[in-house]
Amino acid sequence: MTTFASPAQGGTGLALWKVEMAPGSSGPRHAMDTEQVWTFLTGSAAVDLAGEALAVAAGDTLVLPAEVVRRMSSEGGFTAVVASPTPSRAVNPETGDHVVPPWIA
Template identity: 30%
Template sequence: MAVVRATAEPVEMHGFRFTPLASPSRGTTTLAMWTVTAPPGASSPRHSMTEEEVLLVQRGRVVAHVGDASWELAAGDGVVVPPGEEFLLDNPFDEPADLLACTTAGMRARVGGAEITPPWAL
């Protein structure tokens, strides 16, 4: 068992702030979980992940684009992004949004032709 403390330094990327909560470097074996803060006007590049990812809106609203579909999500709403599916998240609203994200530890993402391993999933 590991205790996860809220002491991790956030990582800024594409206008979003990612704060690790649980990952192998923080005591898990198979899962990674982090918070995402999307300020007003933030928009991620279109990308895909090697593993399924679940996002749950905790505060505010965002628009999730998965494949050819788009949904406006508010607090309490979630979206499941299948592995390999093109995904984009944006906040066209006037208020920031906070989300909780969970996936398989060690997930990799393909962004603009480059593959990265997000540091919050390690």
């Protein structure tokens, strides 16, 4: 993750960051308490969004609603730019624990 804008950098209402997922990787299963907008610049990803399988590729934009469990994976890797309102917290669906990811803080 590479942060472009966040409250820690003086932003007041929006966080913006770049995600670079390595080939053969997947992110954790989680939900966010705010909406996120993902724009894929390179590569492709498989997204499990509340049990619905989505395929996204370079040039696609995906709006992920708040409070919906998701997980992304990629066989070939991808780069995406993500925007989210702040504050924004990740939620572990198994434990209910909340955490503010450092790239959003």
